[in-house]
Amino acid sequence: MQTSEPKAIEVTDLTVAYQDKPVLWDIDLDVPPGVLLSIVGPNGAGKTTLIKAILGLVRPAAGNILIYNKPYEAQRRIVSYVPQRGSVDWDFPTNVLDVVMMGRYGALGWVRRPGKKDRELAMHALEKVGMEAYTTRQISQLSGGQQQRVFLARALVQDATVYLMDEPFQGVDATTERAIVTLLQDLRANGKTVVVVHHDLQTVTDYFDWVMLLNIRRIASGPVDETFTPNNLRETYGGRIAFMK
Amino acid sequence: MENLSALIRLDYTLMIVGIGAALLGTVSGALGTYAVLRRQSLLGDAISHAALPGIAIAFLLTGSKAPLILVFGAAVAGWLGTLLIMSIVRLTRIKYDSVLAIVLSTFFGFGLVLHTLIQRTGNANQAGLDTFLFGQAATILESDVLTIGILGGVALIIMLIFWKELKLLVFDEGFAASIGFPIRTLDVLLTSLLVIAIVLGLQAVGAVLMSAMLVAPAVAARQWTNRLRLMVFLAACFGALAGVSGTIISSTASRIPTGPTIVLCATVIVGLSIAFAPNRGLVWGRIRHRRSRSDLKTAADGLLKQSQQRSE
Amino acid sequence: MNEHLDIQLIAIVTAVACALPGVFLVLRRMTLMSDAISHAILPGIVLAFFLTESLSSPLLILAAAGTGVLTVLLVELLQRTKLVKEDAAIGLTFPALFSIGVILISRFAGNVHLDMDVVLLGELAYAPLNRLKAFGYDLGPIALYVMGTILVLNTVFIFVFYKELKLATFDASLAAALGFAPTLIHYGLMTLVSVTTVGAFDAVGSILVVALIAGPPTTAYLMTDKLSLMLILSAIIGSVNAVSGYWLASLFDVSIAGAIATMTLIVFGLIFLTVPNRGLIAIARRDARQKWEFAQTMLVIHLFNHEGLPEAEAESAIADLHEHLSWDPTFTNQVVRYALNNRCVSQDERQLTLTEQGRAIAQQALVQ
Numbered sequence: 001m002q003t004s005e006p007k008a009i010e011v012t013d014l015t016v017a018y019q020d021k022p023v024l025w026d027i028d029l030d031v032p033p034g035v036l037l038s039i040v041g042p043n044g045a046g047k048t049t050l051i052k053a054i055l056g057l058v059r060p061a062a063g064n065i066l067i068y069n070k071p072y073e074a075q076r077r078i079v080s081y082v083p084q085r086g087s088v089d090w091d092f093p094t095n096v097l098d099v100v101m102m103g104r105y106g107a108l109g110w111v112r113r114p115g116k117k118d119r120e121l122a123m124h125a126l127e128k129v130g131m132e133a134y135t136t137r138q139i140s141q142l143s144g145g146q147q148q149r150v151f152l153a154r155a156l157v158q159d160a161t162v163y164l165m166d167e168p169f170q171g172v173d174a175t176t177e178r179a180i181v182t183l184l185q186d187l188r189a190n191g192k193t194v195v196v197v198h199h200d201l202q203t204v205t206d207y208f209d210w211v212m213l214l215n216i217r218r219i220a221s222g223p224v225d226e227t228f229t230p231n232n233l234r235e236t237y238g239g240r241i242a243f244m245k
Numbered sequence: 246m247e248n249l250s251a252l253i254r255l256d257y258t259l260m261i262v263g264i265g266a267a268l269l270g271t272v273s274g275a276l277g278t279y280a281v282l283r284r285q286s287l288l289g290d291a292i293s294h295a296a297l298p299g300i301a302i303a304f305l306l307t308g309s310k311a312p313l314i315l316v317f318g319a320a321v322a323g324w325l326g327t328l329l330i331m332s333i334v335r336l337t338r339i340k341y342d343s344v345l346a347i348v349l350s351t352f353f354g355f356g357l358v359l360h361t362l363i364q365r366t367g368n369a370n371q372a373g374l375d376t377f378l379f380g381q382a383a384t385i386l387e388s389d390v391l392t393i394g395i396l397g398g399v400a401l402i403i404m405l406i407f408w409k410e411l412k413l414l415v416f417d418e419g420f421a422a423s424i425g426f427p428i429r430t431l432d433v434l435l436t437s438l439l440v441i442a443i444v445l446g447l448q449a450v451g452a453v454l455m456s457a458m459l460v461a462p463a464v465a466a467r468q469w470t471n472r473l474r475l476m477v478f479l480a481a482c483f484g485a486l487a488g489v490s491g492t493i494i495s496s497t498a499s500r501i502p503t504g505p506t507i508v509l510c511a512t513v514i515v516g517l518s519i520a521f522a523p524n525r526g527l528v529w530g531r532i533r534h535r536r537s538r539s540d541l542k543t544a545a546d547g548l549l550k551q552s553q554q555r556s557e
Numbered sequence: 558m559n560e561h562l563d564i565q566l567i568a569i570v571t572a573v574a575c576a577l578p579g580v581f582l583v584l585r586r587m588t589l590m591s592d593a594i595s596h597a598i599l600p601g602i603v604l605a606f607f608l609t610e611s612l613s614s615p616l617l618i619l620a621a622a623g624t625g626v627l628t629v630l631l632v633e634l635l636q637r638t639k640l641v642k643e644d645a646a647i648g649l650t651f652p653a654l655f656s657i658g659v660i661l662i663s664r665f666a667g668n669v670h671l672d673m674d675v676v677l678l679g680e681l682a683y684a685p686l687n688r689l690k691a692f693g694y695d696l697g698p699i700a701l702y703v704m705g706t707i708l709v710l711n712t713v714f715i716f717v718f719y720k721e722l723k724l725a726t727f728d729a730s731l732a733a734a735l736g737f738a739p740t741l742i743h744y745g746l747m748t749l750v751s752v753t754t755v756g757a758f759d760a761v762g763s764i765l766v767v768a769l770i771a772g773p774p775t776t777a778y779l780m781t782d783k784l785s786l787m788l789i790l791s792a793i794i795g796s797v798n799a800v801s802g803y804w805l806a807s808l809f810d811v812s813i814a815g816a817i818a819t820m821t822l823i824v825f826g827l828i829f830l831t832v833p834n835r836g837l838i839a840i841a842r843r844d845a846r847q848k849w850e851f852a853q854t855m856l857v858i859h860l861f862n863h864e865g866l867p868e869a870e871a872e873s874a875i876a877d878l879h880e881h882l883s884w885d886p887t888f889t890n891q892v893v894r895y896a897l898n899n900r901c902v903s904q905d906e907r908q909l910t911l912t913e914q915g916r917a918i919a920q921q922a923l924v925q
Contacts, residue, residue, distance in 0.1 A: 013872075013881045015855050025923060026858045055423045062855050062882040073425075081423040088417045092282060093473045102413055106424030111406060138471035158424075217862070217923055286648035287589055294764065337835065339583075343775045346588040347825060350768035354818020357678065357765075361811040378677060379659070453596065453677070453764075457652030460645050468640060500663050505656030512653040519640055527638060 006069045008033040008162055008193035009054060014063030016046070016053050023049045025217045027063070031195060031210070033161075036188045037221075038198040038207070041214035042237055047197040048084070050214065051164050054195075055081055067162060076106065080160035082151050084167050090140050090147060097135040099150050100125055103157035125153040128186075130179055145176030152183060163187060163194045170199070181207050204228055259496055265385035265393055266488030266507060269449045270458065272397035274484025276404065276442040277459030278466065278477045279435055282415050286460045287342075288327065291349040292443050293455035295326030297356025297377055301363060312392060312448070319444040326352050327436055353452075380451035382492060382503035393445050400441045403434070404477075411435055412473055449488065450504035458484065461511035468522035487511035563685035565803050567700050568817065571757050572795035574708035575769035577715055578749050580784070580791050583774040584726050589644075590629065590747070591770040593651035595754045595763040597628040599658025602755065607665070618703075618755050625751025626744060628654060679762030681803075681813040700759055707756045711749055715788070718742060723784055761814040772798065772821035776828050779835050798824055852892040854922050855882065857901050860911050861919035873909045 009031040016024040024046040031037055039047045052058045054065055056072045067075040080103070100122040101114045108114060114122075126132045129149040139147065148168055155163060168180055184207070187194050198204065204211055204224060211228050212221035213236040220232045280289055299322025300315045307314050326348050333344045360374055404411065413421040414431045422428050439459075446458050466479035491507030520527050582588045601624030605617045628650055635646035684700040696702075715722065724732040725739035732739040750770070757766045777790035801824075802817030809816075830837050859882065863872040872881060879889035893909065896902045901915035911919070 013859050013883075015858075015882075017851065022854075022922070026855065026862050028862070052419075057419060057422050060883075061851070062859075062884060064881070064883045076423075076425045079423075081420060083417065083419045083423075087419055089282075089284075092416050093467060093471050093476045094412075094416065095471065098472075099416075102417070102420065105409060105413055105421075105426075108409070110410070113409060154420075217858075281642075281645050284642055284644050286642075286644040287592075290589075290592070290648065333829075336837065336840075337779060337829070339775055339778060340586050340588075342586050343583045343588040343771055343778075346592055346767050346771035347775050347822070349592065350765055350771065351818045351822035351825075354765050354768055354812075354815040355822065357815030358806075358809070358811045358819050361815065362809065365810060454652045454656060456648045457656075460648035461652075464641055464645050464649060502659055502663050505659040508652050508656040509660070512649065512656075515649060519635075519638065525640055527640075 005033070007031060007066070008035075008068060009195065010064075010066040010069075011050075011054065012064045014050075014053060014065065015061045016049055016058055017061045022061075022216065024053070027214075027218050029212060029218060029221055031193060033193050034188060034191045035193060035210040036184055036208045037193075037195045037210040037212060038204055039195065039212045039214055040198055040201065040204060040236070041219075045215040045236075047214055048166055051081075051166055051195070051197060054164060055079070075162075078161040080155040080158040080163050082155045082163070082165040082168055085144065085148050085151060085170060090142070092139065094139060095135070096126070096131060096137050096139060096142070096150050097122055099139060100153045100157055103154040106158065121157050121159075122153070125156040126150075128156055129153045129183065143173065145172040148172050148176060149179065152180065156183075161192055163192060165194065165196045167197050167199065169203075201233070259492070261387055261390060262382060262385045262496075262503070263489050263492045265390045266382055266449055266492045266503070267485040268390065268393045268397055268488075269446050270462070270484030270486070270488030270507070270511075271481040272393075272400060272484075273442045273446045273455075273458040274462030274466075274480040274482070275401060275477050276438050277484075278463040278473075278480045279411065279415055280439055280459050281463040281467070282473075287345055287456060288330070289439065289443055289459040290456035291330065291345045292323040292327055292440055293447060293452040294349045295352035296320070296323040296444060296447060297353050297452065298322050298359055299325075299356075300377060301356055301359035304363060305359065312389060316392070316396075316444050316448075319447060320440050322352065322356075323440045323443060324437070327440065376451070377447065378451045378453055379502060380447065380449045380454070380504040382449045382507065383495070385448065389448065393448075396441060397445055400438045404438055407431070407434065450507055454504055454508045457508045457511055458487075461508070461515050462487065465511075465515045465518040468518040468525045483511070483514050487514060560685050561803075561807075563698050563701070564681055564813070565800055567684050567698060567704060567760060568681060568799035568803055568813070569796045570701060570704045570708050571760050572769050572773070572799040572817070573792045574704055574711055574753055575757055575766060576773040576791040576795035577708075577711045577788060578746060578753060579770035579772075580774040580777070580788050581715075581722060581726055581746055582750065582770065583778060584784075588771045588775075589647055590632075591750055591754065592767045593632065593647045594625040594628055594747070594751050595758075595766050597651040597654035598622075598624040598751060598755055599655050599763070600624060600661060601627075602758075603658050603661045618752055621755035622748050622751040624654070625754065626748055629744070629747045677762045677764055678812070679758060679760050679765065679814050681760045684760055703756050704760070707753050711753060714745065714749055718745070722746070726784075761817065765814045765818045768818040768821045769795065769798075772818075772825060776821075776825045779828055779832050794824060794828075849892070849895050852884075852888075853896045853899065853901060854918060856892055856896055857911060857915040857919040858922055860902065860909060861916060861923075864911060864916075870908065874907050875904070875909055876907060878909070 007030050009029065011027055011029040014024055014027040015022060027050065039050060041047055049058060053060055054072065065072060067079060072079065097119070101118055103125070104114050104118040104121065108118070123132065123135070126135060129152050131146065131149050131153060134142070134146065139150065142150065152168065169177055172180070184194055184196070196208070205228060209224055210222065211224045213219040213227065213232050215236050219236045220227045277289065280286055296319035299318035299320070302322070303314050303318025304310065330344050330348050333339060334341055410426055410431055413426065414428055414435065418428050442459070443455055446455050450458055462480040462483035463476070465483050466476045469479055470476050487507050487510040491510040492503055494510070495501040495503040495506040518526070523529055579591065582591055598621040601620040602617055605614065605620035609616050631650050632646045635641045635649065636643050641649065685698040687699045689696040689699045689702055721732065721737045721742050724735070724737055725742045729739045754763070754766050757769060761769060773791040773794040774787065776794050777787045780790055781787050798817055798820045802820040803813055805820060806813040806816035828836070833839050860873055863869045871877065875893060878893070879886045882889065893902070896915070897904060900912055901918060902909045903912050
């Protein structure tokens with residue numbers, strides 16, 4: 001292949017099936033370093049599954065996934081994952097600082113406990129998301145937006161190069177949405193690569209510079225101004241009709 | 246003189262029983278916390294019932310009634326029951342609660358069949374089954390305390406060693422997997438610890454009431470704290486407290502069975518916690534509600550007065 | 558001979574009476590409520606027993622039903638505080654009530670005939686001994702009449718409120734919007750479960766009654782999607798478990814209730830293995846069959862996606878195919894041969910090209 005610079009994420013011919021029911025068909029996706037990419041598509045398009053496949057959380061039936069030319073297992077340290085907010089029980093007995101420190105667990109490895117340095121890193125990450133005043137707050141007493149910011153701080157503390165976020169804008173207030181956008185742009189400015197599962201078509205052009213349109217197969221991916229076209233969108237959301245004729 | 250020595254001996258027995266019950270309460274309280282947080286409170290009920298055929302088979306195979314052998318049999322059967330529950334949930338569309346119910350009752354039924362088989366050969370009597378069902382806290386011996394102490398201690402130490410990993414597993418499985426922790430293995434580890442707590446606890450309160458010993462201390466502890474560390478510690482304390490107080494109360498009068506008394510003590514602790522714990526407790530909530538309402542009323546009155554003054 | 562028949566009749570009637578409401582518990586994800594109720598009604602039974610000094614008084618059934626509903630209420634009350642989750646609420650409530658029952662028994666009923674083992678384990682073998690006699694005629698075992706009445710009660714309730722039960726089970730909010738009072742239906746069902754449980758006490762005891770309530774509906778749930786069929790199948794499976802359990806018990810001279818529970822597990826296991834569509838064997842066979850189909854579809858879609866694009870040549874080279882798809886090379890060769898045989902692809906030198914048929918398969922798969 002004629003690649004000069006390594007891709008941040010390189011997905012080739014990825015098929016994922018749950019009990020022989022395909023969720024993703026032969027997906028190709030190249031994400032160059034330093035872009036802010038949103039994955040867009042209708043419900044059930046396989047957006048979350050694609051993220052989970054990149055993270056090795058689901059096993060593909062075919063295809064390859066590389067992060068900076070190496071498989072995920074070898075690159076774990078430079079990848080950071082923000083799961084959907086609804087995937088955890090927010091009544092769990094823990095506070096904000098503790099959740100953010102979980103971002104250090106990967107670097108700590110087995111058995112070792114987080115120390116003073118980890119605490120400082122976590123505090124620093126909390127400042128970045130504007131949550132430093134809430135360190136000892138029990139997580140169930142946070143608003144949806146604040147919970148999302150805690151999750152982002154946990155990702156920041158991993159100090160990764162590649163960020164994968166599943167619906168970070170889901171059900172957050174306007175302030176948090178703006179804070180997240182600023183944060184994403186900061187990350188890009190520092191040369192990080194950010195992949196975001198997104199559902200609000202209105203904001204794609206404002207927030208992101210790359211986009212992938214997905215509906216079980218890849219419809220298109222590339223810079224927003226080239227890719228986010230009415231034709232491609234029609235094929236993604238009304239794909240059935242466009243394809244049949 | 247003879248009376249006195251009898252009294253001392255009685256007190257000594259009571260002390261041993263109390264220590265045993267306290268240890269069991271500590272172990273099941275601490276490990277039950279994880280079951281409650283994972284919404285697997287009733288898995289304990291299933292495991293404790295599923296243990297019966299294991300005890301019967303251990304006896305049939307070895308012919309021994311040594312506690313350690315029977316506990317081992319119980320653990321293996323409880324473990325297999327859990328494995329079966331997990332596989333059925335994974336492979337079919339049957340919901341978790343139905344799977345628990347079917348495994349719990351049918352394993353127990355099979356255990357009963359084996360038990361009647363043993364009975365028929367004249368090797369055991371009904372007392373064995375009663376022990377399984379209701380525990381035998383009152384007859385805990387020094388050697389039992391040693392077994393409980395060592396096995397329970399090992400389980401608690403493992404819990405402490407893998408504290409960070411287990412916490413992450415319970416809170417956010419997906420994230421744990423993404424940073425490279427083997428969640429299947431951790432799940433197996435946590436379940437094994439739970440099985441140990443249960444088969445030990447069976448001796449004190451029996452199969453029927455075991456789930457309360459896992460659930461009650463944890464639920465009570467949750468009301469007092471928002472930190473996992475403190476919750477596990479408090480649950481262990483509450484478990485021990487229930488064990489000791491239940492033992493003492495049942496020793497004060499004849500014909501008060503120990504196991505159910507321990508469970509009722511644990512239930513009282515839950516009731517008090519739910520009612521009176523600061524912040525989360527019901528009474529506290531009521532006070533806060535009233536205060537905020539009266540604050541609102543004062544504010545509204547002020548506004549009303551202001552507008553009246555203005556209109557005058 | 559007669560005794561054999563009596564026991565089996567009682568077992569069948571009990572099993573069917575338990576299985577019918579059990580269907581709704583399984584579908585409503587409330588199966589463990591039966592476990593909770595069957596234990597928690599003990600204090601109700603004990604108190605009623607102190608009053609009547611008889612184990613077969615109708616008052617016992619009423620008291621138990623009351624305690625059962627009280628249990629459900631308590632669990633819901635605990636949940637409503639938001640301080641306790643549902644599973645923990647169940648795990649707290651029934652041991653506490655059961656403990657009260659046990660303490661009452663051992664404290665005050667020490668000499669009275671109320672044996673804990675009977676309550677927990679039941680003894681079906683004794684059930685026919687207690688007979689209904691009128692005008693000097695032997696009209697059969699009382700247990701049969703009690704369970705028969707409960708069976709009729711359950712059948713009538715389900716028959717009359719079938720539509721409401723169905724709606725409340727699958728869409729409680731719609732049921733409420735249509736004015737069908739799902740809460741009332743819910744408590745009606747819970748009352749039935751309580752009555753059924755106490756009725757079945759004598760025969761199988763409070764732990765194994767769970768096997769009768771949960772076993773057959775869970776097994777039937779593997780076989781059908783239709784509620785009406787699930788009810789009928791549950792009744793049949795319950796009867797089969799009862800009769801086969803009885804014979805197993807007679808053969809080895811062991812506890813009848815235990816043997817029925819054991820048969821419940823065995824029948825569940827057999828159905829789980831063999832049932833078409835959802836059974837383990839069916840799944841394994843389908844997997845084996847679909848493995849090649851699925852792999853072929855992946856292959857044609859792969860070719861289809863890159864057709865006419867600059868990278869097509871690299872993507873369709875047979876020798877590199879396994880690298881692109883990250884398949885085992887041997888497996889890749891087998892799939893290619895499979896697809897060639899099915900005329901989905903054609904081979905010219907080192908390249909694979911889609912045939913019309915292959916293209917159609919790819920399009921079909923992508924559209925679905």
